[in-house]
Amino acid sequence: MNIKHFTYLFFFFSLSVLAQKNHPLKTEDFRVQKAWVDSTYNAMNLDQKIGQLFMVDIFSSKSKAETDKIKDLIKENYIGGIIFSKGGPMRQAKLNNEYQELANVPLLIGMDAEWGLAMRLDSTYAFPWNMTLGAIEDNKLIKKTGAQIAKHCKRLGVHINFAPVVDINNNPDNPIIGNRSFGENKGNVTEKAVAFMQGMQSEGVLSSAKHFPGHGDTDVDSHKSLPTLDFTKKRLDSLELYPFKRMIKEGVSSIMIGHLNVPALEPRINFPSSLSKPIVTDLLQKKLNYEGLVFTDALNMRGVADYDEPGEIDLAAFLAGNDILLISENVPKAAEKIKEAYLADVISEKRLEKSVKKILSAKYKVGLNHYQPVDTNYLIEDLNSIHNDLLYEELMENAITVIKNNKGILPIKNLEDEKIAYVNLGEHLTETSFLQQLKKYTEIDHVQADNLGDLLEKLKDYDLVILGYHKSNSSPWASYHFSEKELVWLHEIARTHQTILSVFARPYAILDIKSTTNIDGIVLGYQNSEIAQQKTAQVIFGAIPAKGKLPVSLGQNFPVGTKFTTQELQRLSYGLPESVGINSAKLYKIDSIAQLAVKEEMTPGIQMLVARKGKVIYQKNFGYHTYENELPVTDTTIYDLASLTKIMATLPLVMELEEQGKISLDTKLKQLIPLAQDSNKADITLKEMLSHYARLQAWIPFYTATLSKDGTHASPKYFRSEKTDIFNVPVSEKFYMRKDIQDSMYQKIIDSDLLTRKEYKYSDLPYYLLKKSLEHYYAASLHTLTQNHLYESLGANYMGYLPLRKFNINEIAPSEVDDYWRFNTIQGTVHDQGAAMFGGIGGHAGIFSNANDVAKMMQMYLNKGSYGGIQYFKPETIDKFNTCYYCEDKVRRGVGFDKPQLEKVGPTCGCVSMTSFGHSGFTGTFAWADPEEEIVYIFLSNRTFPFASNRKLISHDIRTKIQKLIYESIMY
Known part of the structure; x- marks a missing residue:
């Protein structure tokens, strides 16, 4: 036996010892569940069984002509599920009810709601991105977040949230994961992912670990092309697969297969992992003993769609071992291809039964054996309760991270000795929530100028400059880079003044700064939300302590895990009534x-x-x-x-x-x-x-x-x-x-x-x-x-x-x-x-x-x-x-x-x-x-x-x- 073959066997043997604590799809009344699954399955004809394999997407914001196409797929192709995308909650709820009314077997409803329904819908709530959550040390808060998002999903009739992302983002240039990851430390990512999953599943919503076998260390977006993970099996086992193994052990409901080229696991050149039997069946289901639902990532993404024709791709994905084919480019054609393969004994009844019964088990687990339509009364109010802000506040208070604190400049103490200026960089150059909050603590002048010379002249009489770097909070993919002009301004201000830099953007923005030597304090607010800005100002003045820990490395000076826990100075903080035991509805009377x-x-x-x-x-x-x-x-x-x-x-x-x-x-x-x-x-x-x-x-x-x-x-x-x-x-x-x-x-x-x-x-x-x-x-x-x-x-x-x-x-x-x-x-x-x-x-x-x-x-x-x-x-x-x-x-x-x-x-x-x-x-x-x-x-x-x-x-x-x-x- 050669060394290469021995390493391969050892790799898979080390994985095969894993087993899930609880079956991811079974319920406590397993016998009743099995009876429902068996009877439902036995009542189906072949077309209906094949239809269960498809989850199609729809924007509730689309025209009636577009949304009606889904009705045709329900009636003619018996599709098993729908993934809702862009739109609004009321429109989605109404469409959901219409679609469910047409379905012979209730539909499994999914959404990408990684940071809440607002990832896809207007009039809904956005919680912090995973990178922000990755800075929090108390994982009970991550579990609370998963539970709160699950409550929103459940209220809207959504049964599975395609979250959490468990990719380890150890490549700052990753164009698609980035803020969606909990960070680069495999232990931290895993603990956060498990807590998030447990929170969701505690509220009766299915979870999904993605993107197997790991999309973190790439610089290519699989929506646009096929990324390559050119690593050894040993590296993949110890890093990329690490969180998936733990998630399997803890009972994750489903796993989504990414569209990735992984030569160490799939010998075919540039072959997408989502179509790879060695990856989907041999590795995930056999060696890792995974018994939950297996989803492809969206089959209309170029990382897989460029590989073959619609229909052929769906068949290849099913043959690879996937249970649910997500967002097929052509459902009728794909269903026909799978049916042909079944009739030709390429797909056995046992193989089809395995996937369909897993899907039905999942439907039973989320209560679709007793389907109830979505109640639209007070829907918007329920999705936007004060409890969301309360949790968001708590998360930000625990996430804000001080990564530099020369001579204990943070928190600012002797106010009588400091003449303080505030300078904006980035976007939102008008008065921000950050500045308004800063001004609640002491006198602070907002200093602005059209050129650096004028700015430095205006700053001459100030002892301390607080710099706020603000970037768009519209999505986790928004630009976070400093401009060359901003880097020069930052350098010159820090060279001539005591300086505190507050970054309201992806932490990787710090990598743009050539030298942080002259910057006395650096605070990461992670996001440019109003609450993030307000809480960061409170940290700067010691109303609340900094508790966060850096979830990624930012060069040699700021390794992953960097943190300074700052002092609390008993200054007034600001927040919601419920955080201190006051009922806001009564108070606001x-x-x-x-x-x-x-x-x-x-x-x-x-x-x-x-x-x-x-x-x-x-x-x-x-x-x-x-x-x-x-x-x-x-x-x-x-x-x-x-x-x-x-x-x-x-x-x-x-x-x-x-x-x-x-x-x-x-x-x-x-x-x-x-x-x-x-x-x-x-x-x-x-x-x-x-x-x-x-x-x-x-x-x-x-x-x-x-x-x-x-x-x-x-x-x-x-x-x-x-x-x-x-x-x-x-x-x-x-x-x-x-x-x-x-x-x-x-x-x-x-x-x-x-x-x-x-x-x-x-x-x-x-x-x-x-x-x-x-x-x-x-x-x-x-x-x-x-x-x-x-x-x-x-x-x-x-x-x-x-x-x-x-x-x-x-x-x-x-x-x-x-x-x-x-x-x-x-x-x-x-x-x-x-x-x-x-x-x-x-x-x-x-x-x-x-x-x-x-x-x-x-x-x-x-x-x-x-x-x-x-x-x-x-x-x-x-x-x-x-x-x-x-x-x-x-x-x-x-x-x-x-x-x-x-x-x-x-x-x-x-x-x-x-x-x-x-x-x-x-x-x-x-x-x-x-x-x-x-x-x-x-x-x-x-x-x-x-x-x-x-x-x-x-x-x-x-x-x-x-x-x-x-x-x-x-x-x-």
């Missing part, structure tokens, strides 16, 4: 309340945000800046927060000093402000003041003392329309106040009478005094302090005093038409008159923000003082200030924070935990956090526009009704 509030002119517009467990699950906007309906409210619309300033600005600065031991809750006012030394307020403690239990008056209308004697206008004694050395406090546009009035205001507070008895009384006055104390202690304004101590490091770039210094006036919602003092529209300057008299920087009012940045502050409190990798406060400090010290005296307040009502009426819906806390603002704002349910709720509006007398938002309890709906939507 709050839309109707918000819409009603706008319609009934309770407020011109509303900005709302809900987060749970650190994830923003609802962020919507309603209405406009004004009732003129010109500027719609957006995520970046900025509102006057009014009294939310207390917990957004003054309180955290006080907490900081208390934590440092500079003050305590028992510190007395006279210690904070020497001016109070001999006053009736000298011994009031910080705890009493901030709990609103210090006998202080609610407020003092300071501005009224500056009006003319008849009260019709501001007195020129105190105000000027032009700024001067004396009149230098900007109150509003062209309205400047005398500086010395502020001293009088402080004195007026100190001299004010105390209430006659000690009881709960909400008061702004402590925050005037704390402003004075803090600014004196630090020798800086609250504006500077809040930016330096809080907002810059939080990435709260929309939050702060004096917004007109940074934002265009049209980005800010107006708060009132002042017809009693300032006599103009209050927009971009603080609404509160007292804060306005301090130049817009008050301890009790003056902060502007959008809901997203308010949520960052509230989430930081909820995180026990931590956010973005920074510990702003110790947990015990948060607890100390979030304690109701005078509840027994019917004072519900914490120290600075508002708390839930002690009786029926109060600031909340009455459905929140007693550990919850927050605040509300006069202009129609509300922020609340609940540690027990881990919920943050932000409501911003300008209900005071045009007039503060409009109290409909308050009288209708809009904010608390919405809060109640949020809590009613909690599932677990």
Whole structure:
């Protein structure tokens, strides 16, 4: 025996020991199944038996004349199955029902739905491609994906999904597999394929491993020509066949034979594997002991169709051992050829029976013994439920891969130290979902230029550049290559700046880059979907960690399996309600309340945000800046927060000093402000003041003392329309106040009478005094302090005093038409008159923000003082200030924070935990956090526009009704 013959025998012997755990086509009621199969088979004539071998294709988008041709094949040639291709789900369902009605034996319906029905149909869902799934380490998620796709197939009356692709894509130039493969590591590909198959079959849909014996290491598309696998048997056994052997062992329903030239397995020159008896029968069915259905790949593909005439090819495929002839070019002619071969004893009854009974067994297994038509009621809705997005989000969160992370640049940590630019490459050069998501974390400028020189000049002042490389997400075969121009731009940007490259395309795009030395961070988002972009941005800023592992090798620097698991920084992430135990259908009922509030002119517009467990699950906007309906409210619309300033600005600065031991809750006012030394307020403690239990008056209308004697206008004694050395406090546009009035205001507070008895009384006055104390202690304004101590490091770039210094006036919602003092529209300057008299920087009012940045502050409190990798406060400090010290005296307040009502009426819906806390603002704002349910709720509006007398938002309890709906939507 020569060595070659010995190797051949050893090769097949090593394969023959494999056996499937479970028969791929048998059911638990095998005897009943066999009885149905036998009786059905025995009732057929020869033409009907031969007809079962054919699965023909149809586009549901085709004309009636085309779709009616299938009816002729059903009636005249008794075809056994249909593979649906391009079209729409409703059209397909109706055609499916029509075709099944005509069939003597119910039709086996198939589809290529590798990444979901959207591979072929409009109005359906596309899940990530296999290459993306290949980056995921948790194979339970792959199983979930297979199951979800199977549910869609089943709902549409599809019995077999020709998936998964188990080809090992170790050739980056493969033109047809690529993204359809789980990668190049045989173990990873196999585990993913098994999990996907198990998911599909768990939902009663047949699977199909393709393309046997392996289409991964080719650079030819078998749709256009015949690829060659010129490898040894040893190589084929150890690599290409590896996943098929495991799939067989695990009970894969069917295997599809590719159109491939494999000289080591088929001696005939350029002979397609799909027509090869040594490959289909001897190797697959005998040596690998495969007992499931065997499909040819489509027989109209040039890789096989060029070999012989229609009909002859079908006969050759059947003689090779295939059970089902997929997409024959001429069914009547092919059926006639097979019949002739049968009558000539070229095909035996036993051979025909074997295939037909396998087909019937498969039909029984998918329930066609009790066929039911497809129900078209709510079909589109069922195929597009929120569960699809939920799974897609989970998949992308686990797939995104960091393959380079020099000096731990990812995630971006010290926001206050980074000036960041964003540059687009590839397609979609307008603002992307990626950029919009990035901007939720910090200030990022979108920098564009027509030429490299101008671009580099514009980038000079930036510390960090985030590059987004976007390519079409329309199909897995879309172009992914960088242009020469883009490669030059990338090189020059990375040479002169810290650079993070985010690739929303096939990972092989990295191979175009000649050197990645100067690129500090590389993140693979794999696909250019909105969810992929959003999740990649969240990885970059540490809202979620990078978990993915590179499924293919990208040159020497990035071998297969490369991964960096990045840190999670407790920044807000963004996703779907169900991901954190909230029912979205119930949650979205709050839309109707918000819409009603706008319609009934309770407020011109509303900005709302809900987060749970650190994830923003609802962020919507309603209405406009004004009732003129010109500027719609957006995520970046900025509102006057009014009294939310207390917990957004003054309180955290006080907490900081208390934590440092500079003050305590028992510190007395006279210690904070020497001016109070001999006053009736000298011994009031910080705890009493901030709990609103210090006998202080609610407020003092300071501005009224500056009006003319008849009260019709501001007195020129105190105000000027032009700024001067004396009149230098900007109150509003062209309205400047005398500086010395502020001293009088402080004195007026100190001299004010105390209430006659000690009881709960909400008061702004402590925050005037704390402003004075803090600014004196630090020798800086609250504006500077809040930016330096809080907002810059939080990435709260929309939050702060004096917004007109940074934002265009049209980005800010107006708060009132002042017809009693300032006599103009209050927009971009603080609404509160007292804060306005301090130049817009008050301890009790003056902060502007959008809901997203308010949520960052509230989430930081909820995180026990931590956010973005920074510990702003110790947990015990948060607890100390979030304690109701005078509840027994019917004072519900914490120290600075508002708390839930002690009786029926109060600031909340009455459905929140007693550990919850927050605040509300006069202009129609509300922020609340609940540690027990881990919920943050932000409501911003300008209900005071045009007039503060409009109290409909308050009288209708809009904010608390919405809060109640949020809590009613909690599932677990």
